[in-house]
Amino acid sequence: MFVRGLKRKCFDGEEDIEGTLAGIKAIPSYNLQRQSLLDMSLVKLQLCHMLVEPNLCRSVLIANTVRQIQEEMTQDGTWQMINTQSTGQTSLDRLVSTDILCRSSREQAEGKQVPGYGSFSKDFEDDQTQDSSETMSTSSSVQAPRNMQSNVWEMENPQESRGNFQKSLDQIFETLENKSPNSVEDLFSEVDNSYYDLDTMLTGMMSNTKMGHCDGLETFSSPTTATSNSNCKSDLNELDHIVEILVES
Amino acid sequence: QNKSRPHSRGEYNVYSTFQSHEPEFDYLKSLEIEEKINKIRWLPQQNAAHFLLSTNDKTIKLWKISERDKRAEGYNLKDEDGRLRDPFRITALRVPILKPMDLMVEASPRRIFANAHTYHINSISVNSDHETYLSADDLRINLWHLEITDRSFNIVDIKPANMEELTEVITAAEFHPHHCNVFVYSSSKGTIRLCDMRSSALCDRHSKFFEEPEDPSSRSFFSEIISSISDVKFSHSGRYMMTRDYLSVKVWDLNMENRPVETYQVHEYLRSKLCSLYENDCIFDKFECCWNGSDSPIMTGSYNNFFRMFDRNTRRDITLEASRESSKPRAILKPRKVCTGGKRKKDEISVDSLDFNKKILHTAWHPMENIIAVAATNNLYIFQDKIN
Numbered sequence: 001m002f003v004r005g006l007k008r009k010c011f012d013g014e015e016d017i018e019g020t021l022a023g024i025k026a027i028p029s030y031n032l033q034r035q036s037l038l039d040m041s042l043v044k045l046q047l048c049h050m051l052v053e054p055n056l057c058r059s060v061l062i063a064n065t066v067r068q069i070q071e072e073m074t075q076d077g078t079w080q081m082i083n084t085q086s087t088g089q090t091s092l093d094r095l096v097s098t099d100i101l102c103r104s105s106r107e108q109a110e111g112k113q114v115p116g117y118g119s120f121s122k123d124f125e126d127d128q129t130q131d132s133s134e135t136m137s138t139s140s141s142v143q144a145p146r147n148m149q150s151n152v153w154e155m156e157n158p159q160e161s162r163g164n165f166q167k168s169l170d171q172i173f174e175t176l177e178n179k180s181p182n183s184v185e186d187l188f189s190e191v192d193n194s195y196y197d198l199d200t201m202l203t204g205m206m207s208n209t210k211m212g213h214c215d216g217l218e219t220f221s222s223p224t225t226a227t228s229n230s231n232c233k234s235d236l237n238e239l240d241h242i243v244e245i246l247v248e249s
Numbered sequence: 250q251n252k253s254r255p256h257s258r259g260e261y262n263v264y265s266t267f268q269s270h271e272p273e274f275d276y277l278k279s280l281e282i283e284e285k286i287n288k289i290r291w292l293p294q295q296n297a298a299h300f301l302l303s304t305n306d307k308t309i310k311l312w313k314i315s316e317r318d319k320r321a322e323g324y325n326l327k328d329e330d331g332r333l334r335d336p337f338r339i340t341a342l343r344v345p346i347l348k349p350m351d352l353m354v355e356a357s358p359r360r361i362f363a364n365a366h367t368y369h370i371n372s373i374s375v376n377s378d379h380e381t382y383l384s385a386d387d388l389r390i391n392l393w394h395l396e397i398t399d400r401s402f403n404i405v406d407i408k409p410a411n412m413e414e415l416t417e418v419i420t421a422a423e424f425h426p427h428h429c430n431v432f433v434y435s436s437s438k439g440t441i442r443l444c445d446m447r448s449s450a451l452c453d454r455h456s457k458f459f460e461e462p463e464d465p466s467s468r469s470f471f472s473e474i475i476s477s478i479s480d481v482k483f484s485h486s487g488r489y490m491m492t493r494d495y496l497s498v499k500v501w502d503l504n505m506e507n508r509p510v511e512t513y514q515v516h517e518y519l520r521s522k523l524c525s526l527y528e529n530d531c532i533f534d535k536f537e538c539c540w541n542g543s544d545s546p547i548m549t550g551s552y553n554n555f556f557r558m559f560d561r562n563t564r565r566d567i568t569l570e571a572s573r574e575s576s577k578p579r580a581i582l583k584p585r586k587v588c589t590g591g592k593r594k595k596d597e598i599s600v601d602s603l604d605f606n607k608k609i610l611h612t613a614w615h616p617m618e619n620i621i622a623v624a625a626t627n628n629l630y631i632f633q634d635k636i637n
Contacts, residue, residue, distance in 0.1 A: 037470060040528060053280050053306075056368055056387040057418045057437050058533050061474045064416055068470055 031076075038069045260578050261631050265354035269303045269310060282307050288373050290382070292395075300359070302382060306369040309384055311360035311395065320350040365391050365401045372422045378429040385422035388415075390434060392446075404452045405434060405444065420535075421480050427487045431456075435492060439476030443503070459501055461508045471523040471532065479535035484544040485616070491547055493538040496520060498549050498559065513559045513566065516551050518589040518600045531605050539614045550609025553598065554625045555585055571609060571623045571630040581635065 044062050048054040270284040285305055292300040298315040323345040327333050368386035375382045383404070384391050390405035405422075409415055418437045425431035430446045442455035463472065475495035483490045489510075492499050496517060499509035515536075519526060526532040531552075538549040550556045551568070559566045568585045575582060588597035611624040619634040 034470075037524070037527075044530075053278075053369075055533075057371075057420060057477070058530075060415060060418050061437055061477060061533070064473055065470055068473075 034069055034073070038066060038073075041066045041069070265314060265356060267312070267356035269312065270305045270308065273308075275307075287370055290373050290375050292375055293379055295379075302373050302375065304370050304373050304384065307363065307366055309362040309370070309373060309393075310358050311362075312356050313359045314354060314356045317353045317355060318350060319347045321345040322348050360395065360398050362393055362398050362401070365393075371420060372434075374423040374432065376424045376429050377427055381429075383422055383424060383432060385419050385434060387418040390419065390422055390432075390452075402450070404446060404450070406451065406453065420478050423481055423483055423490075425487055426483050426485060433481055433483070433490060435478035435481040437477040438473060439478055439494060441478065441481060441490070441492060441501070457503070457506050459506045459509075461499070469523065471527060474527070474532055475523065480537040482538060482540060484540050485542060486544055489544070491538050491540065493536050493549055495532060495534075495536075498538050498547060500547070500561065511561060513547070513557075515549055515557050516555075516587070518587055522600070526605075529605065531608075534608055535610060536608075537611050539612055541614050541619070542616045546614075548612050548614060548621065550612050550623070552605050552608050553603040554607040554609060555587075556609045556612055556623055569632075571625040571628070571632075572607075573628070576630055576632075582632065 041062050045059065045066070048059050048062070268284075269286055272284045273282040274280075275282055283306060286303050287306065288302075288304050290302045292302065292311075294300075298313050301312050301314070303310055303312060322329065323343050325334075325339060325342055325345075326336070362384070366384065366386045366389070368388050370384055370386050372385040373382060374385075380396075381392055381394050384393065384401075385405075388406065388408040389403055391401040392404045393401045405419070407417065407419060416438075420435050420437055422432060422434035425433075431443065432446070433441050433443045435441045439460065441459040443457035443459070444452035445456045446452060448454070448456065463476075478492045478494050480493040481490060488503060490501050490503060492501065492509075493515075496519060497515055498513045500511040500513075501509045523532060536550050538547060540547055545562045546558050546560050548556060548558045554570050554572045555568050556571060557566060557568050568587070569582045570585050583596075586594075586597045587603070588594065588599045593599050607626060609623055609625055613622045615621070621632050623630045623632065
């Protein structure tokens with residue numbers, strides 16, 4: 001319903017693939033890939049905590065990366081939007097190849113001049129929701145109405161979500177120092193089996209490492225199996241849930 | 250450079266093997282301390298024996314390695330097979346004589362320096378005074394005396410009062426080769442601080458701060474990670490220092506803090522692959538670097554069992570491979586080339602074919618000869634100049 005024949009309301013000074021509807025499916029947007037990087041980083045941090053003694057340097061670098069992404073997303077105003085789309089399905093969709101993030105910021109700036117093409121509703125004309133439209137080949141139809149509601153709601157609470165994130169990140173970080181065996185046990189009892197899969201995947205990726213894409217991550221299912229309620233607020237705090245698991249000891 | 254020296258075969262045998270550290274269990278934290286050795290540093294040789302410091306995550310040990318090629322025979326108080334003789338049976342005295350025996354290399358632990366590090370030790374460095382050394386973990390640097398094991402002095406502490414504020418860790422540290430009061434330490438943000446121990450007991454304030462301003466046009470989410478310095482080494486002259494970050498090697502003049510004097514790209518073709526390298530954690534690999542004795546060629550490792558050498562004088566660089574296929578004894582190493590795009594020439598290897606499990610993190614250059622040691626996963630390669 002969103003795919004063909006939709007008038008593009010974009011500012012495309014941009015040529016070639018990124019401008020065509022056909023190309024939308026092929027190349028995930030900067031925002032989508034940034035989200036994917038954020039998810040990947042959070043997973044890495046969580047896996048850190050499952051190790052007996054995490055590598056502090058690695059954890060610090062990953063945490064700094066997460067902060068950078070969060071800051072940029074907050075500036076963009078996309079932070080609230082993205083966090084409403086947090087069903088398991090969407091997490092999958094968001095874990096796409098992040099090649100675009102490897103480009104320099106200059107290249108990205110050029111790419112970012114096409115923010116809102118293919119938006120599926122007039123209401124989102126001014127929002128940078130091209131990632132929603134780009135998942136139309138998958139199951140975004142369900143999320144679209146939700147987004148409309150939750151988006152409006154979330155816009156009113158930017159500070160809270162940001163504060164939650166910061167708090168969550170700090171809590172993750174604090175547990176780096178105060179590691180006890182009990183928390184490890186709790187983590188393992190609480191956590192979805194998908195963690196083990198991810199771990200094997202990541203290790204598997206390391207043991208036969210070629211220049212792969214995020215193929216392995218595509219089988220990763222959402223860790224937040226417990227967020228069963230349809231409340232958008234708890235969906236937003238997917239991160240908080242992760243942190244709940246971590247500090248529960 | 251090429252003095253006359255005995256013709257060497259070009260093959261090496263293991264001299265000695267010993268177990269330096271054993272796995273330990275930290276009862277307070279309920280975790281196991283790995284026996285894995287992080288760093289080894291030789292002490293300057295003062296007698297026939299060799300001394301080295303080796304460290305795992307938490308404990309440093311001083312080892313003495315000595316040779317024994319003679320054995321005494323004809324003891325008075327014990328038999329040839331070692332049993333003690335009954336003193337009443339001894340009727341005459343003799344002088345034991347030394348007889349040659351097969352070479353035996355003994356390693357014995359002389360000092361154990363423990364319980365001084367909360368975080369993982371990443372560096373040790375022997376001071377030019379030959380009496381002290383430093384050990385560095387993620388947040389602290391301690392100064393030891395080689396003779397004293399129950400005490401060390403903390404000389405750098407960057408741990409924030411609130412761990413939530415932690416954004417930077419220490420990644421490497423080294424003493425200056427000539428000035429025993431000067432040392433440097435590098436950080437995960439790509440900075441180097443030079444400290445003078447005479448200025449204060451706790452060297453939290455640096456004397457010099459080395460940082461290259463970031464190129465805003467190449468900024469990405471991975472900029473900080475790839476700027477993290479994995480190794481720092483002073484030149485033999487003491488005038489320069491070299492740092493290794495993920496993609497490059499930089500040579501700094503100690504008198505110029507605002508940028509390096511030379512930058513060498515190790516594997517620039519990886520810059521467009523940083524996401525994948527982040528995903529598979531390769532971006533966190535810590536490569537070392539080293540100087541040749543003359544301070545002109547420098548060397549560092551890469552992936553696919555490649556290692557790189559840069560000649561600072563001629564500005565030429567070369568990529569070599571440490572693998573069984575290309576390293577038959579006496580064989581001359583062939584330069585390798587990575588194809589970065591477009592058509593791949595015959596002997597080139599494309600970036601996508603590189604094996605990222607075959608990483609060369611550790612390389613060492615003989616301080617006086619043109620002999621290098623290269624560690625490739627579980628193999629050690631020793632290469633030397635062609636012998637005419």
